[in-house]
Amino acid sequence: xxxxxxxxxxxxxxxxAAVNRVGFTLEDSEILGMIGPNGAGKTTLFDxxxxxxxxxxxRIRFLGKDITGWKPHRIxxxxxxxxxxxxxxxxxxxxxxxVLVGAMHGGGLSLxxxxxxxxxxxxxxxxxxxxxxxxxxxxxxxxRRLELARALAxxxxxxxxxxxxxxLNPSETETALTLxxxxxxxxxxxxxxxxxxxxxxxxxxxxLVLNYGVKIAEDAPERVGNDPEVIRAYLGERISPSxxxxxxx
Amino acid sequence: MKAQTARKRLLIWGVLTxxxxxxxxFVSSQYLLRIAALMVFWIGMAGSWNLMSGYTGYxxxxxxxxxxxxxxxxxxxxxxxxxxxFLALPAAGCTAALVALLIGMPTLRLKxxxxxxxxxxxxxxxxxVTLEFDRTFxxxxxxxSHGITLPIAPYGNAFFLYCSLAxxxxxxxAHHWIENSRFGYALKAVHEAEDTAELSGVNTFGVKxxxxxxxxxxxxxxxxxxxxxxxxxxxxxVFSVHKTVQMVIMTLLGGMGTFLGPIVGAVxxxxxxxxxxxxxxxxxxxxVGMIIVGVILLLPRGIxxxxxxxxxxxxx
Amino acid sequence: xxxxxxxxxxxxxxxxxxxxxxxxGFSLIFGVMGVLNLAHGELVMLGAFIAYGLFELVHxxxxxxxxxxxxxxxxxxxxxxxxxxxxxxxxxxxMSYILTFGLHLILxxxxxxxxxxxxRTITTSYSGMNAAFWxxxxxxxxxxxxxxxxxxxIFLWLFLxxxxxxRAIRATAQDKYAARLMGVNVREIYALTxxxxxxxxxxxxxxxxxxxxxxxxxxxxxxxxxxxVVVLGGMGYMQGALYGGFALGVVQSLAAxxxxxxxxxxxxxxxxxxxxxxxxxxxxxxxxxx
Numbered sequence: 001x002x003x004x005x006x007x008x009x010x011x012x013x014x015x016x017a018a019v020n021r022v023g024f025t026l027e028d029s030e031i032l033g034m035i036g037p038n039g040a041g042k043t044t045l046f047d048x049x050x051x052x053x054x055x056x057x058x059r060i061r062f063l064g065k066d067i068t069g070w071k072p073h074r075i076x077x078x079x080x081x082x083x084x085x086x087x088x089x090x091x092x093x094x095x096x097x098x099v100l101v102g103a104m105h106g107g108g109l110s111l112x113x114x115x116x117x118x119x120x121x122x123x124x125x126x127x128x129x130x131x132x133x134x135x136x137x138x139x140x141x142x143x144r145r146l147e148l149a150r151a152l153a154x155x156x157x158x159x160x161x162x163x164x165x166x167x168l169n170p171s172e173t174e175t176a177l178t179l180x181x182x183x184x185x186x187x188x189x190x191x192x193x194x195x196x197x198x199x200x201x202x203x204x205x206x207x208l209v210l211n212y213g214v215k216i217a218e219d220a221p222e223r224v225g226n227d228p229e230v231i232r233a234y235l236g237e238r239i240s241p242s243x244x245x246x247x248x249x
Numbered sequence: 250m251k252a253q254t255a256r257k258r259l260l261i262w263g264v265l266t267x268x269x270x271x272x273x274x275f276v277s278s279q280y281l282l283r284i285a286a287l288m289v290f291w292i293g294m295a296g297s298w299n300l301m302s303g304y305t306g307y308x309x310x311x312x313x314x315x316x317x318x319x320x321x322x323x324x325x326x327x328x329x330x331x332x333x334x335f336l337a338l339p340a341a342g343c344t345a346a347l348v349a350l351l352i353g354m355p356t357l358r359l360k361x362x363x364x365x366x367x368x369x370x371x372x373x374x375x376x377x378v379t380l381e382f383d384r385t386f387x388x389x390x391x392x393x394s395h396g397i398t399l400p401i402a403p404y405g406n407a408f409f410l411y412c413s414l415a416x417x418x419x420x421x422x423a424h425h426w427i428e429n430s431r432f433g434y435a436l437k438a439v440h441e442a443e444d445t446a447e448l449s450g451v452n453t454f455g456v457k458x459x460x461x462x463x464x465x466x467x468x469x470x471x472x473x474x475x476x477x478x479x480x481x482x483x484x485x486x487v488f489s490v491h492k493t494v495q496m497v498i499m500t501l502l503g504g505m506g507t508f509l510g511p512i513v514g515a516v517x518x519x520x521x522x523x524x525x526x527x528x529x530x531x532x533x534x535x536x537v538g539m540i541i542v543g544v545i546l547l548l549p550r551g552i553x554x555x556x557x558x559x560x561x562x563x564x565x
Numbered sequence: 566x567x568x569x570x571x572x573x574x575x576x577x578x579x580x581x582x583x584x585x586x587x588x589x590g591f592s593l594i595f596g597v598m599g600v601l602n603l604a605h606g607e608l609v610m611l612g613a614f615i616a617y618g619l620f621e622l623v624h625x626x627x628x629x630x631x632x633x634x635x636x637x638x639x640x641x642x643x644x645x646x647x648x649x650x651x652x653x654x655x656x657x658x659x660m661s662y663i664l665t666f667g668l669h670l671i672l673x674x675x676x677x678x679x680x681x682x683x684x685r686t687i688t689t690s691y692s693g694m695n696a697a698f699w700x701x702x703x704x705x706x707x708x709x710x711x712x713x714x715x716x717x718x719i720f721l722w723l724f725l726x727x728x729x730x731x732r733a734i735r736a737t738a739q740d741k742y743a744a745r746l747m748g749v750n751v752r753e754i755y756a757l758t759x760x761x762x763x764x765x766x767x768x769x770x771x772x773x774x775x776x777x778x779x780x781x782x783x784x785x786x787x788x789x790x791x792x793x794v795v796v797l798g799g800m801g802y803m804q805g806a807l808y809g810g811f812a813l814g815v816v817q818s819l820a821a822x823x824x825x826x827x828x829x830x831x832x833x834x835x836x837x838x839x840x841x842x843x844x845x846x847x848x849x850x851x852x853x854x855x
Contacts, residue, residue: 050448052444052447052448071447071452071454072447072448073447073448073449073450073451073452073453076447076448076449076450077450081448081449082448087442087444087445087448088441088442088444088445089441089442089445090437090438090441090442090445090446091441091442092437092441093437093438093441097434097437100434101434101435101438101446101449101451102449102450104431104434104435105431105434105435105438105446105449105450105451105452106449106450106451107450108450110431111430111431114431150449151449153449154449154450
């Protein structure tokens with residue numbers, strides 16, 4: 001059984017369909033990469049899955065339960081969490097306290113249990129040395145790991161990562177990818193949105209491609225990379241035919 | 250470290266409470282007793298306001314609504330219902346809390362200025378309703394601008410000092426609990442970044458509603474105390490926007506969202522207004538205005554907040 | 566049609582015109598800077614007192630003091646924004662609300678100290694004159710204010726949409742960071758906006774002076790009514806001041822005619838509360854929501 005399943009999800013902004021009848025599944029211990037040009041509907045889809053937005057049509061199922069239209073905090077407590085650079089951290093609270101909130105409220109732990117869990121998580125993402133620093137004063141790469149830790153603290157089985165590797169240099173990106181692989185190994189499934197093609201191709205078991213709100217591919221990385229429609233979506237009509245000509249040579 | 254400061258706070262408050270309890274035994278001047286009672290009363294009021302506005306960041310500009318509701322509830326229990334004062338107080342608090350749950354549900358969906366205006370509008374509506382209700386519907390209930398006269402309290406100011414002390418202690422206990430609990434972290438998270446809090450599993454709406462109802466409960470109880478204390482209540486009096494002003498400026502001056510803030514602010518301002526004397530109302534208000542402007546421009550975190558910030562910066 | 570109803574309707578529209586006149590400035594300031602000017606009523610009060618003062622001293626017709634009120638309040642408003650409110654503009658909006666509230670306390674109570682609580686009125690040669698026909702009664706003074714209100718809204722609309730500075734103001738309102746990057750001096754724009762809002766409000770105050778009771782504490786009532794008008798019409802939307810003003814004026818007028826005078830105030834607040842909860846963008850739907 002798929003861990004997360006979206007069925008014909010439709011989200012409209014006025015007359016524009018930002019997410020146009022998108023359906024896909026996410027399996028256990030899988031990393032699904034989601035790519036598409038800017039404005040393709042990726043963030044909107046994430047928002048809809050997390051309950052921030054109600055879909056105009058379609059259903060979302062998590063571990064078999066229909067969570068369409070649920071409030072975000074209930075979805076989080078069920079085991080689905082999101083991390084993104086747009087989500088402001090609790091700036092005046094320390095790094096430790098940021099994760100603590102997730103552990104207590106998303107993870108449902110008592111204050112004492114949550115403290116222990118927070119220590120473990122900060123260790124896992126390598127943030128222990130910054131535990132006492134206010135979250136608003138931590139550098140970019142650490143901020144990303146903090147977002148990840150807080151999402152994990154919610155006891156997540158599925159993580160939605162929205163451009164969490166933005167602004168990282170190659171070595172920081174490598175560290176992040178290793179972290180994601182460890183998560184997958186521990187039984188967590190991930191949907192990763194990134195613009196860094198190398199990273200996505202590297203880490204994903206399967207890739208989902210969106211363009212103008214429509215799903216145009218859901219397949220293994222190699223096949224997606226060569227899919228003409230995907231290439232057309234990214235590079236446009238005029239370039240892609242000439243690419244195919246080059247291939248033939 | 251956190252637990253240490255918490256215990257220190259409780260110790261300080263415990264000692265102060267003890268001193269205040271013994272105060273009437275050594276002081277017989279009704280004037281001084283009244284000032285002490287007023288200070289404690291306002292610590293409680295400012296603290297009640299702080300529970301909601303300071304901690305959640307949703308600034309309520311109509312807390313006097315619940316104060317007034319409490320006053321009227323207590324007055325009606327004691328006049329129409331023939332109940333005792335000790336029945337009237339919890340009745341006042343519960344009535345206010347119930348109304349808060351009703352009003353909170355639609356208004357807590359609003360943000361910033363709109364929440365402020367909506368709560369202010371609600372307070373003014375309550376004032377108008379109690380003023381005009383009887384006349385419009387031809388019944389005898391709130392008695393409009395005639396006001397309600399309560400049975401005269403056979404106690405002096407010392408009694409009201411103890412009442413205020415008891416309730417203010419509960420308010421401070423609530424503060425203490427917030428500073429060290431799951432609920433408290435939820436409140437802080439909502440204040441800092443509500444969307445992130447919601448996505449981290451915090452039931453933001455439930456948390457806000459709880460804080461709002463808690464604040465309303467205490468405000469209602471203080472309204473009941475005031476009703477019995479001054480014996481005669483009118484809508485213009487118990488729904489007066491001046492009470493809101495007091496609560497706001499005391500908490501602001503002391504430091505919003507802190508434990509000591511309301512205490513510092515209330516004591517300081519009650520002292521100042523006594524020194525200036527109530528005959529010079531306009532001068533007092535001009536001073537209040539200048540303090541507000543000064544605090545906002547120079548000490549936005551209030552006295553306690555700025556002190557905490559300096560301490561934190563020094564320890565880095 | 567029932568004469569009582571038509572009269573109430575006309576009273577409502579005239580009242581609405583008055584409301585719109587002094588609410589447009591409030592809407593402008595909130596729309597551009599997000600500042601809820603709780604000292605707004607004091608701007609009306611000052612405009613009215615300027616008219617009163619000039620009338621008492623040099624017998625200047627109140628309508629002629631409108632430009633003087635406009636200029637004085639522009640300068641005052643500009644200064645207040647530039648030297649005081651601009652200091653908190655980068656902080657959460659809440660700070661500015663409390664700040665303006667402090668200013669309200671200072672201005673209102675200083676005025677009381679200077680000019681005492683006494684109610685004052687201006688009686689000109691045309692004060693009591695009405696247009697009377699078909700059993701209806703239309704006071705000239707209120708009619709003039711009505712047209713002034715419409716003129717003010719048109720002027721503001723033209724200024725914001727057709728002038729260079731107006732464009733800068735609108736740009737800053739939409740995205741102050743982008744505006745800054747385009748070379749707009751945001752603080753200067755804010756000062757100009759507040760000055761403009763204050764000027765327009767002062768003009769309204771002066772134009773009310775022929776038929777309103779003037780006293781130092783009159784401000785708070787005007788601030789509250791301005792809230793209501795602007796929420797009804799849509800915060801930050803200039804034409805909304807007209808719609809909101811008329812809507813409120815008519816509702817109050819009808820309530821006063823058919824129920825009781827006292828209930829009309831309660832109705833106002835109830836209306837405001839309901840509006841905020843159900844449709845914060847205002848009747849027009851074009852206001853800034855929470």
